[in-house]
Amino acid sequence: xxxxxxxxxxxxxxxxxxxxxxxxxxxxxxxxxxxxxxxxxxxxxxxxxxxxxxxxxxxxxxxxxxxxxxxxxxxxxxxxxxxxxxxxxxxxxxxxxxxxxxxxxxxxxxxxxxxxxxxxxxxxxxxxxxxxxxxxxxxxxxxxxxxxxxxxxxxxxxxxxxxxxxxxxxxxxxxxxxxxxxxxxxxxxxxxxxxxxxxxxxxxxxxxxxxxxxxxxxxxxxxxxxxxxxxxxxxxxxxxxxxxxxxxxxxxxxxxxxxxxxxxxxxxxxxxxxxxxxxxxxxxxxxxxxxxxxxxxxxxxxxxxx
Amino acid sequence: xxxxxxxxxxxxxxxxxxxxxxxxxxxxxxxxxxxxxxxxxxxxxxxxxxxxxxxxxxxxxxxxxxxxxxxxxxxxxxxxxxxxxxxxxxxxxxxxxxxxxxxxxxxxxxxxxxxxxxxxxxxxxxxxxxxxxxxxxxxxxxxxxxxxxxxxxxxxxxxxxxxxxxxxxxxxxxxxxxxxxxxxxxxxxxxxxxxxxxxxxxxxxxxxxxxxxxxxxxxxxxxxxxxxxxxxxxxxxxxxxxxxxxxxxxxxxxxxxxxxxxxxxxxxxxxxxxxxxxxxxxxxxxxxxxxxxxxxxxxxxxxxxxxxxxxxxxxxxxxxxxxxxxxxxxxxxxxxxxxxxxxxxxxxxxxxxxxxxxxxxxxxxxxxxxxxxxxxxxxxxxxxxxxxxxxxxxxxxxxxxxxxxxxxxxxxxxxxxxxxxxxxxxxxxxxxxxxxxxxxxxxxxxxxxxxxxxxxxxxxxxxxxxxxxxxxxxxxxxxxxxxxxxxxxxx
Numbered sequence: 001x002x003x004x005x006x007x008x009x010x011x012x013x014x015x016x017x018x019x020x021x022x023x024x025x026x027x028x029x030x031x032x033x034x035x036x037x038x039x040x041x042x043x044x045x046x047x048x049x050x051x052x053x054x055x056x057x058x059x060x061x062x063x064x065x066x067x068x069x070x071x072x073x074x075x076x077x078x079x080x081x082x083x084x085x086x087x088x089x090x091x092x093x094x095x096x097x098x099x100x101x102x103x104x105x106x107x108x109x110x111x112x113x114x115x116x117x118x119x120x121x122x123x124x125x126x127x128x129x130x131x132x133x134x135x136x137x138x139x140x141x142x143x144x145x146x147x148x149x150x151x152x153x154x155x156x157x158x159x160x161x162x163x164x165x166x167x168x169x170x171x172x173x174x175x176x177x178x179x180x181x182x183x184x185x186x187x188x189x190x191x192x193x194x195x196x197x198x199x200x201x202x203x204x205x206x207x208x209x210x211x212x213x214x215x216x217x218x219x220x221x222x223x224x225x226x227x228x229x230x231x232x233x234x235x236x237x238x239x240x241x242x243x244x245x246x247x248x249x250x251x252x253x254x255x256x257x258x259x260x261x262x263x264x265x266x267x268x269x270x271x272x273x274x275x276x277x278x279x280x281x282x283x284x285x286x287x288x289x290x291x292x293x294x295x296x297x298x299x300x301x302x303x304x305x306x
Numbered sequence: 307x308x309x310x311x312x313x314x315x316x317x318x319x320x321x322x323x324x325x326x327x328x329x330x331x332x333x334x335x336x337x338x339x340x341x342x343x344x345x346x347x348x349x350x351x352x353x354x355x356x357x358x359x360x361x362x363x364x365x366x367x368x369x370x371x372x373x374x375x376x377x378x379x380x381x382x383x384x385x386x387x388x389x390x391x392x393x394x395x396x397x398x399x400x401x402x403x404x405x406x407x408x409x410x411x412x413x414x415x416x417x418x419x420x421x422x423x424x425x426x427x428x429x430x431x432x433x434x435x436x437x438x439x440x441x442x443x444x445x446x447x448x449x450x451x452x453x454x455x456x457x458x459x460x461x462x463x464x465x466x467x468x469x470x471x472x473x474x475x476x477x478x479x480x481x482x483x484x485x486x487x488x489x490x491x492x493x494x495x496x497x498x499x500x501x502x503x504x505x506x507x508x509x510x511x512x513x514x515x516x517x518x519x520x521x522x523x524x525x526x527x528x529x530x531x532x533x534x535x536x537x538x539x540x541x542x543x544x545x546x547x548x549x550x551x552x553x554x555x556x557x558x559x560x561x562x563x564x565x566x567x568x569x570x571x572x573x574x575x576x577x578x579x580x581x582x583x584x585x586x587x588x589x590x591x592x593x594x595x596x597x598x599x600x601x602x603x604x605x606x607x608x609x610x611x612x613x614x615x616x617x618x619x620x621x622x623x624x625x626x627x628x629x630x631x632x633x634x635x636x637x638x639x640x641x642x643x644x645x646x647x648x649x650x651x652x653x654x655x656x657x658x659x660x661x662x663x664x665x666x667x668x669x670x671x672x673x674x675x676x677x678x679x680x681x682x683x684x685x686x687x688x689x690x691x692x693x694x695x696x697x698x699x700x701x702x703x704x705x706x707x708x709x710x711x712x713x714x715x716x717x718x719x720x721x722x723x724x725x726x727x728x729x730x731x732x733x734x735x736x737x738x739x740x741x742x743x744x745x746x747x748x749x750x751x752x753x754x755x756x757x758x759x760x761x762x763x764x765x766x767x768x769x770x771x772x773x774x775x776x777x778x779x780x781x782x783x784x785x786x787x788x789x790x791x792x793x794x795x796x797x
Contacts, residue, residue, distance in 0.1 A: 178416045181399070181407050189394040191358060196408045196459065197382035206414050253398075 007176070009303050014168075014256055021161055030153045035270055036263070037153075037225060040160035043262035044167050044218035046246045047255055048211040051171050054253030055180060056207040057187020058108070062119030063215060063243050065104065068126050068235035070096035070216025075229035076136060078147045085147040089220040096216025097209055108204045111190065127235055142230025149224045156225055163221060164259065167214040171255045174210065183207055238280075245283075249290045251297025260298045307370060309334050309498050310355070310467055315364035315374075317350055322702070322729075324350040325361070326522040332467070337499045339509035339530075342519035343542055343758055344603050345729035349471065351519065352502045356388045356469050357381050368467065379412065387465035391472035393456045395444040401455055402440040405430050408459040430462040431455075433492035435484075449580030450481040454488065461492055468493070470501040474508040475604055476581030479775060482508045504604030505775075506543075510534065518542075521729065543602075543758075566593035566627075568720055568752055569614070573622040576609055576776075583609045584620070584776045591720070591754060596746045598755040598763040601773035607756035608649055610773070611724045614754070615639055615646045641669075645718035649725045649756075651709045655698040659689055662697050662708055666715030674717075682711040685741050703734030710741070720752045721745070727759045735762060742766055764788070 021040075025033040045067055052058045074092025077083045083091070107118040130137045137143060150156050174180055185193040186200035193200050223229040233239070242265055250261020268286060272279040294301055308331035317325040325347045332338055340348040353359040355366065357378040366374040373381055382388070395404050405427040410416065431440050434454040444452055453473065460468055473489075474482045486508065493499070503509045509516065509530075516533040518526040520542040526533045533539055569591040576584035584606045591597050599607050612618045616636040624631050626642050640646070645666075654662050663682060667675045683690040686707040692700060697708060706726055713721055723742075727735055743766060745751045757763040763770065770787045772780040780791055 173417070178410045178419055179414065181396070181403065182410060182416075184396055184398070185407055188396055191378065192390060192393060194378035195356065195382055195388040195390070197379050197463065198410075198412050199377070199379045202412075202414050 010172075010256070013299075013302055014172075017256065017259065018165070021164075025154060025157050033153055033157050035266065037157045037160045038222070039263050039266035040157075040164050041218050041222040041225065042242075042246070042266055043259040044163055044214055045243050046250065046258035046262045047164075047167055047171055048215045048218075049243050050247045050250075050252055050255055050258045051175070051207055051211050053247065054255075055175050055183045055187065056204050057183075058204065058208070059116045060119045060211070061116050061240065062104075062121075062123035064235045064237075064239050065119060065122040065126050066096045066100050066212045066215035067219035067239075068123070068130075068231075069099045069219075071219035071223045071229050071234040072130065072137060073216075074220035075143055075145055075223050078145050078224075079143055080136065082146075085149060085224055088147065089217065089224065092220035093213060093216040096219070097212045100208060100212035100216075101205070105205055105208050108208060109201055123235065123237070123240065127231060130231055130235065138230070140231065142228050142233075144228050145224060147224060148227060149221060159221070160225070163218060167218070168255060168259065170210065170214070174207070175255060179203060179206065245287045249287045249297050251299030251303070254297070254299040254303060257297050257299030257303075264298065308332060309369060310500070311365075311367040312355075313365050315351070315354060315366065316362045317347075317354055317359060318362050323522050325354065327364075328519075328522075328524050330517060330524065330527065332498050332500060334466070334496050334498055336515055337513045338501070338515045338517060339513035340500065340502045340517050340519060341506055341509055341533075344725065345521070346519040346542075347522035348502045348519045350522075352469060352471055352500070355500065356386070356471075382463065382465075383412070385466040387460035387463045387468050389453075389456050389460045389468070389470040389473055391475055393452065395452060395455065397443060397445045400441050400443060401436060401447070401451075402427050402431065404444065404455060405440075405458055405462060408462040426462070430458045433461065434458040434488050450477055450485070452580075453477065454485065457485070457489060457492075464494070466497060468497060468499045470499065470503075472503050472604075473501055474503050474505045476578070476583070478582065486512045504602060506534075506602060543760075567591075568593050568595075568627060569754070570625040570628070571614065571622075573610070573613055573620050573624070575622070576606070576613055576618060576620040578609075578618075582776060584613070587773070587776075587778055589771060589778075589781075591752060593719075593752055594750050595769065596742075596753045596755070596767045597769045597771065598757055598767040599771045599773050600757055600760055600763050603758060605773040606776045607758075607773055608724055611646070611648070611722055611754075611756050614722060615644065640716065643717075643719035644722060645713035645716040645720070646722045647709045647713040647724065647726065649728060651705055653697040653705060653708060653712070656696050658694050658696055659700070659708055660693045662712050663689075663715050666712035667717075670715075670717065675715075678715050678717065682714055685714070685744065686711055686737075703730050703737070706730060706734070706738060707741075710738070714745075718751070720754060722754045722756075724756045725758060726755070727757065727762050735759075739766060 024036065045063055049060055049063045052060045070092045073095035074088040077088045077091055078085065104118055104122055107115045131139050149159060182193065182198050183203050186198065186203060190200055219234050223234065226233065246261035246265040247258045249264060250259065251257025265283060268283050269279060272282045275282055310332040312331065313329045315325055315328045316323065328351060340351060342348045350359065354361050357376060361374050364374065365372060368381070368384060368386065371384065373384065406423050409423050409426050428440065431437055434457055436451065436454055436458060439447060439451060444455065457473070473485065477485060482505065501509065513530060515528065516530045517524060518533055518539045525542065526536045526539050567590060569589070571589040573584050573587045575582060587610060599610060601607055609618060613620045614624055616631065616634055616639045631639050654665060663679060664675065667678050670678060688704055689707055689711055692704060697705065700708060710723065710726065726738055739762060742753065746753055755763060755767065764784050764787065767784055770781065770784055771778050772791060
């Protein structure tokens with residue numbers, strides 16, 4: 001296989017990032033390792049979003065529909081049916097894929113803003129349902145889960161890191177394969193891609209299913225790590241905004257960029273916590289500055305081609 | 307059996323019949339050019355063949371199968387290929403990767419590139435003379451190479467029928483010749499080609515058959531020489547026939563009023579991306595003059611009008627009463643007293659006729675506004691009957707009148723009209739022509755007209771500029787035009 005300069009850069013970069021992430025918890029306090037664990041789950045959300053936005057050309061304004069379904073399905077099964085954590089995570093993930101395919105994917109056939117609108121509305125509907133069925137879901141307060149992934153902070157950290165590695169591997173594999181090329185062509189100019197003989201809806205559905213799978217999986221694992229499932233962690237609009245901001249400042253169309261963006265968002269958010277109500281605004285302003293000076297994001301600076 | 311068999315094809319957009327009962331058949335190995343003035347339906351016809359639009363009725367048989375309802379990708383798998391005028395290649399991939407894309411099978415679980423794809427893509431690149439740029443990124447290449455890359459992609463599919471939309475648009479005359487030769491040498495002799503292009507000269511030398519369309523219907527079909535000699539084809543391209551001598555009546559237009567120079571235009575170059583649309587164009591318009599820019603479609607007329615009104619960037623300068631307008635915004639230029647009636651009309655579709663007119667006269671006071679409205683209604687009485695109707699419910703002719711009326715509401719010193727005759731019936735043309743004559747002669751309004759309908763332009767103007775591939779190839783008085791240029795205008 002022939003490596004272009006940019007893919008050699010990417011390989012070096014991924015290796016360095018992986019080594020750093022593997023070694024990091026040896027030097028850090030449990031508290032910070034815990035925070036990084038959340039950031040790792042969050043980066044799977046962001047990568048899944050980038051697959052759709054950066055390659056498939058679809059702006060998903062409702063990533064938390066997929067995440068939330070995965071998380072709440074897993075949590076409900078754990079609380080009400082008492083299934084083991086592993087089974088809950090698996091079924092939650094499948095529910096997210098199924099719900100995405102049934103409710104959102106049909107909009108992929110339409111041109112224009114329908115996909116954005118449907119994804120946004122789907123989140124609002126999900127949020128309403130959680131409130132309406134508060135006796136099962138805990139409503140605004142959320143629900144506490146009896147099951148946990150692991151009691152050990154280290155195990156939890158490496159579980160999250162393993163998920164990041166698997167999903168990044170799958171996404172990078174897809175985007176550098178012929179499918180990735182066809183997806184990008186369809187995003188750039190759907191009619192031109194169709195006129196090279198590609199049924200681009202098929203490819204968009206594939207990308208969407210993968211995005212739904214990893215969003216749901218990460219959402220389900222996250223609630224079992226946190227021990228609670230609540231709207232503010234996996235559904236609310238502010239989570240959506242954080243995902244989008246993280247993907248863009250990390251560097252869209254790079255898959256690994258969003259990992260950096262997620263770490264950046266979560267870490268600066270924590271670091272600026274003493275600002276109280278202002279922390280969110282401060283992160284947003286920082287993100288804006290990065291966007292203004294480096295429109296290709298953090299990864300864009302590192303992986304610059306020319 | 308013909309490779310492509312079209313019968314009774316119809317396409318409507320709202321109330322407009324863009325394609326009317328068109329029949330045609332294309333045999334293996336034929337190269338067919340679709341020509342026609344703007345609005346003739348040739349692009350729509352091509353879009354029906356490619357599948358970008360679906361017909362309202364009629365049949366398209368390709369290789370014996372009925373395909374009029376097939377999606378684009380299915381047609382491609384059946385043996386068609388398409389080259390679009392406006393291509394957006396993948397800019398993060400090299401030319402070679404862009405060509406590889408065309409060679410991939412349509413399978414979702416296609417994780418590895420086929421082993422021979424590199425060699426095949428290189429071969430496709432070589433056929434179009436792209437071997438030196440395969441590792442370059444499309445963004446760094448001149449426009450002509452991008453077009454060649456698009457053709458290479460289409461030919462890489464080994465189609466039996468290649469459909470091309472304006473393959474020569476935006477290319478310089480020498481690039482046109484090069485591309486035509488490359489396509490002819492790269493294609494397999496059994497491959498058929500159907501193309502649409504505004505550049506009639508390029509089509510003429512490239513094809514072995516021409517189909518001429520006018521307002522959606524086929525008016526001629528045959529050998530290029532026959533078709534171009536056809537009286538009806540000449541009439542639709544030139545307005546009325548040159549041979550009938552009817553245009554030798556330029557006396558209807560009065561002589562230019564004063565020596566006051568209103569517009570002094572010198573454009574060195576106007577480009578869209580990498581395509582150069584205008585080169586070294588100079589035009590001077592005196593107060594009271596009626597000047598017309600004539601030329602075939604794609605010659606650059608509309609771009610020239612947009613340059614005057616500041617809607618596009620250019621190098622050079624446009625002076626209004628001696629003052630440069632280069633740094634002004636469109637709004638500032640309009641306030642100098644230049645009113646623009648664009649080719650696409652740009653009416654406010656959901657506003658009524660009166661509201662549209664009032665938008666034009668927005669800077670007038672109540673009294674002036676009423677007087678101006680009366681003026682416009684006097685010029686186009688039909689608009690008075692339609693005052694309360696939304697603009698989109700008007701017929702094409704009424705919409706054109708409204709466009710001109712709205713421009714007049716701005717109380718302009720110069721009225722710029724871009725193809726007001728587009729797609730209009732002769733009787734409407736007559737009404738618009740009379741109105742313009744009245745404006746020019748009895749009110750002394752200065753008018754700049756861009757027009758493809760030569761008859762219409764010659765009847766009204768004092769001076770003529772002939773625009774050919776982005777340069778002025780002739781200019782002077784109307785009477786001289788007929789003698790010196792005459793019917794050499796077309797081919």
